Amino acid sequence: MNSLETAIELREAGHLEKAQSLLLELVKQEPANPSVWYQCAWVHDVLELEKEAVPFYEKALELGLADDEKQGALLGLGSTYRTLGMYDQAQSLFEKAIEEFPDRNEYRVFYAMVLYNQQNFNEAMSILLKQLAQTSTDPGIQTYKKAITFYSENLDRIWD
Numbered sequence: 001m002n003s004l005e006t007a008i009e010l011r012e013a014g015h016l017e018k019a020q021s022l023l024l025e026l027v028k029q030e031p032a033n034p035s036v037w038y039q040c041a042w043v044h045d046v047l048e049l050e051k052e053a054v055p056f057y058e059k060a061l062e063l064g065l066a067d068d069e070k071q072g073a074l075l076g077l078g079s080t081y082r083t084l085g086m087y088d089q090a091q092s093l094f095e096k097a098i099e100e101f102p103d104r105n106e107y108r109v110f111y112a113m114v115l116y117n118q119q120n121f122n123e124a125m126s127i128l129l130k131q132l133a134q135t136s137t138d139p140g141i142q143t144y145k146k147a148i149t150f151y152s153e154n155l156d157r158i159w160d
């Protein structure tokens with residue numbers, strides 16, 4: 001097992017400080033390895049060190065990640081931007097992520113959270129209602145899927 005795999009196992013086992021220490025060392029040893037930067041960002045996020053996670057996410061994406069890791073890094077960075085109040089950066093990142101990976105529904109949900117933070121309540125609610133209608137397997141939601149989808153675009157409409 002290589003050092004990166006060890007660090008991932010440490011993180012997954014909850015040994016966050018050990019994983020962080022190993023990953024910070026790996027960043028120095030393998031500065032061109034985007035996976036190392038991504039895992040380092042991830043462990044900082046889990047440790048609730050969001051500000052410290054940002055440059056690791058950004059560098060990982062700059063260096064180029066394989067699609068599965070890239071998708072995780074985009075979500076992690078966008079969510080981190082949002083929690084730091086960097087709403088414009090989060091919005092831009094999620095818009096690009098949705099365009100690049102349109103089948104990843106989680107991007108739309110996190111994008112809706114950003115819109116909420118930007119006081120764009122109608123669009124945020126509309127996105128969430130559409131996601132609920134499209135992805136829920138709940139029988140009651142599916143029974144009313146057509147109505148939920150319709151109302152997602154007509155939240156402020158009042159019928160006389």
